[in-house]
Amino acid sequence: xxxxxxxxxxxxxxxxxxxxxxxxxxxxxxxxxxxxxxxxxxxxxxxxxxxxxxxxxxxxxxxxxxxxxxxxxxxxxxxxxxxxxxxxxxxxxxxxxxxxxxxxxxxxxxxxxxxxxxxxxxxxxxxxxxxxxxxxxxxxxxxxxxxxxxxxxxxxxxxxxxxxxxxxxxxxxxxxxxxxxxxxxxxxxxxxxxxxxxxxxxxxxxxxxx
Amino acid sequence: xxxxxxxxxxxxxxxxxxxxxxxxxxxxxxxxxxxxxxxxxxxxxxxxxxxxxxxxxxxxxxxxxxxxxxxxxxxxxxxxxxxxxxxxxxxxxxxxxxxxxxxxxxxxxxxxxxxxxxxxxxxxxxxxxxxxxxxxxxxxxxxxxxxxxxxxxxxxxxxxxxxxxxxxxxxxxxxxxxxxxxxxxxxxxxxxxxxxxxxxxxxxxxxxxxxxxxxxxxxxxxxxxxx
Amino acid sequence: xxxxxxxxxxxxxxxxxxxxxxxxxxxxxxxxxxxxxxxxxxxxxxxxxxxxxxxxxxxxxxxxxxxxxxxxxxxxxxxxxxxxxxxxxxxxxxxxxxxxxxxxxxxxxxxxxxxxxxxxxxxxxxxxxxxxxxxxxxxxxxxxxxxxxxxxxxxxxxxxxxxxxxxxxxxxxxxxxxxxxxxxxxxxxxxxxxxxxxxxxxxxxxxxxxxxxxxxxxxxxxxxxx
Numbered sequence: 001x002x003x004x005x006x007x008x009x010x011x012x013x014x015x016x017x018x019x020x021x022x023x024x025x026x027x028x029x030x031x032x033x034x035x036x037x038x039x040x041x042x043x044x045x046x047x048x049x050x051x052x053x054x055x056x057x058x059x060x061x062x063x064x065x066x067x068x069x070x071x072x073x074x075x076x077x078x079x080x081x082x083x084x085x086x087x088x089x090x091x092x093x094x095x096x097x098x099x100x101x102x103x104x105x106x107x108x109x110x111x112x113x114x115x116x117x118x119x120x121x122x123x124x125x126x127x128x129x130x131x132x133x134x135x136x137x138x139x140x141x142x143x144x145x146x147x148x149x150x151x152x153x154x155x156x157x158x159x160x161x162x163x164x165x166x167x168x169x170x171x172x173x174x175x176x177x178x179x180x181x182x183x184x185x186x187x188x189x190x191x192x193x194x195x196x197x198x199x200x201x202x203x204x205x206x207x208x209x210x
Numbered sequence: 211x212x213x214x215x216x217x218x219x220x221x222x223x224x225x226x227x228x229x230x231x232x233x234x235x236x237x238x239x240x241x242x243x244x245x246x247x248x249x250x251x252x253x254x255x256x257x258x259x260x261x262x263x264x265x266x267x268x269x270x271x272x273x274x275x276x277x278x279x280x281x282x283x284x285x286x287x288x289x290x291x292x293x294x295x296x297x298x299x300x301x302x303x304x305x306x307x308x309x310x311x312x313x314x315x316x317x318x319x320x321x322x323x324x325x326x327x328x329x330x331x332x333x334x335x336x337x338x339x340x341x342x343x344x345x346x347x348x349x350x351x352x353x354x355x356x357x358x359x360x361x362x363x364x365x366x367x368x369x370x371x372x373x374x375x376x377x378x379x380x381x382x383x384x385x386x387x388x389x390x391x392x393x394x395x396x397x398x399x400x401x402x403x404x405x406x407x408x409x410x411x412x413x414x415x416x417x418x419x420x421x422x423x424x425x426x427x428x429x430x431x432x433x434x435x436x437x
Numbered sequence: 438x439x440x441x442x443x444x445x446x447x448x449x450x451x452x453x454x455x456x457x458x459x460x461x462x463x464x465x466x467x468x469x470x471x472x473x474x475x476x477x478x479x480x481x482x483x484x485x486x487x488x489x490x491x492x493x494x495x496x497x498x499x500x501x502x503x504x505x506x507x508x509x510x511x512x513x514x515x516x517x518x519x520x521x522x523x524x525x526x527x528x529x530x531x532x533x534x535x536x537x538x539x540x541x542x543x544x545x546x547x548x549x550x551x552x553x554x555x556x557x558x559x560x561x562x563x564x565x566x567x568x569x570x571x572x573x574x575x576x577x578x579x580x581x582x583x584x585x586x587x588x589x590x591x592x593x594x595x596x597x598x599x600x601x602x603x604x605x606x607x608x609x610x611x612x613x614x615x616x617x618x619x620x621x622x623x624x625x626x627x628x629x630x631x632x633x634x635x636x637x638x639x640x641x642x643x644x645x646x647x648x649x650x651x652x653x654x655x656x657x658x659x660x661x662x663x
Contacts (some may be wrong), residue, residue, distance in 0.1 A: 015432070055529070089526050338608045341604060351597060354660065362656070370615055
């Protein structure tokens with residue numbers, strides 16, 4: 001990975017027709033650090049994550065992706081630099097684990113490196129030869145596959161929205177190791193969670209008011 | 211009060227007088243066209259300006275929509291929405307006046323003449339525009355989707371207005387929209403017609419500016435919750 | 438270019454594969470078409486229509502069945518991405534034009550299957566035998582393409598709104614009206630064996646399809662990334 005990408009956001013606010021989700025939210029996430037976003041249910045953590053990764057436009061405020069070497073990444077290119085795991089972002093239930101990785105790898109323009117995908121599946125604790133459609137997975141297995149999908153293309157920015165939910169204790173240990181390795185490798189990690197253990201991984205914190 | 215302020219207070223009354231004069235002239239000063247049944251030709255002084263205002267409003271909305279997509283400025287979304295609601299109102303008026311004329315000339319309020327067909331679908335398109343707006347709660351997303359639909363809709367309009375009537379035979383008088391590109395009208399009628407066109411254009415522009423200001427206030431009130 | 442085709446192909450194959458495993462869109466489209474066809478054929482039948490009116494009325498009925506059947510299924514590929522919450526990851530992974538091309542190809546495939554079943558059946562049940570088969574095929578192909586390209590765009594818009602089912606036809610039908618008129622004219626000309634009529638309709642349909650394609654390429658990224 002070259003350099004890394006810093007994410008800065010200032011005075012973000014989001015309103016839907018009848019509801020202000022949050023306002024005046026600022027923060028920055030540096031390469032090689034973990035920014036933890038906390039806040040009670042309904043405080044807009046997930047909305048903030050979708051705004052930071054460019055899926056939703058903020059009503060107000062600015063977000064910038066800055067390359068370590070200087071220069072800003074334009075909004076339409078953010079997606080090439082980020083990976084995300086979030087509860088409301090699913091994989092294709094009709095496809096099996098390998099087909100899902102193959103699909104995401106191909107549409108990202110990486111081609112399909114079968115050996116790499118097999119290694120990745122083994123790393124997250126899934127059997128690469130299993131051809132059950134993902135819809136038949138347990139929630140924990142589904143979560144592991146989502147994490148594999150998020151790191152497949154070695155993104156500079158990794159968004160994790162409640163990544164430990166549905167994972168067993170062994171899975172949570174593994175997740176901690178993964179976050180640690182990503183951070184040491186210079187990835188910018190942005191983690192939304194209310195789990196006490198996950199909150200401790202953070203090097204900086206942003207708290208959303210309820 | 212400055213001179214400009216004075217004019218701003220007076221001009222709506224001038225417009226009122228102008229339109230009153232147009233209405234008087236339309237019924238009492240201009241002659242009725244010979245090849246139309248009875249007095250029915252007088253509707254041209256109202257029907258065509260309505261259709262004209264609707265067309266200009268839809269064009270304006272299309273331009274505002276393109277600007278929104280380029281600059282992502284909510285002001286353009288306000289303009290596009292206001293122009294479309296004005297366009298829809300005047301399109302309804304054009305339909306009603308046209309339908310009255312159809313009853314007198316052709317004996318029925320509605321007979322799916324190509325022009326009637328095309329205006330019906332114009333109405334449908336722009337009603338769909340508002341249905342779409344109502345179905346999207348996120349203001350930023352609503353603005354984008356509405357803008358895109360507005361552009362798509364505007365592109366199909368020329369097909370409806372110019373191409374379809376060429377394929378189907380039409381009863382509609384070809385006074386303005388015809389293949390020779392000429393206007394066929396008596397000179398006195400033409401004067402009243404142009405006066406009416408100007409009057410209604412200014413009137414529509416006024417309505418439009420009121421709607422834009424209103425919508426701006428409505429949105430600012432919603433925005434104030436954010437501060 | 439090859440890379441673009443490979444990526445769009447992946448979207449297309451993914452949609453085909455999920456469709457084959459569930460058959461939601463195809464069932465909706467096919468059942469709707471066959472039911473409507475049965476209703477039309479039962480209530481009107483081949484010989485209830487006067488000989489002189491046959492080319493026009495049979496052309497109009499055929500296209501109305503195709504249009505309404507497509508309203509039942511062509512929004513599926515986008516709506517499903519939103520319903521199963523797969524849209525966000527697709528949005529973050531694939532470039533917008535790749536998604537557009539893949540989904541368009543999928544809708545074209547659906548329409549092609551629909552027409553392959555419906556049109557011969559319609560011909561048999563309603564006694565519809567166009568004089569100019571090539572003209573008829575040309576109108577079907579060009580009309581199907583324009584129908585698919587327009588509905589693909591509208592489907593992308595309504596997938597992000599509430600009350601989607603109703604909205605899809607409310608937004609699509611007015612945009613499709615000029616197309617409907619042209620393809621009915623063209624099919625009628627093919628039925629009567631008038632090459633000039635077919636050519637005139639084809640020109641109109643193709644120019645409409647071309648304009649919609651250009652607009653889609655320009656506007657789809659804005660819709661998809663909103």
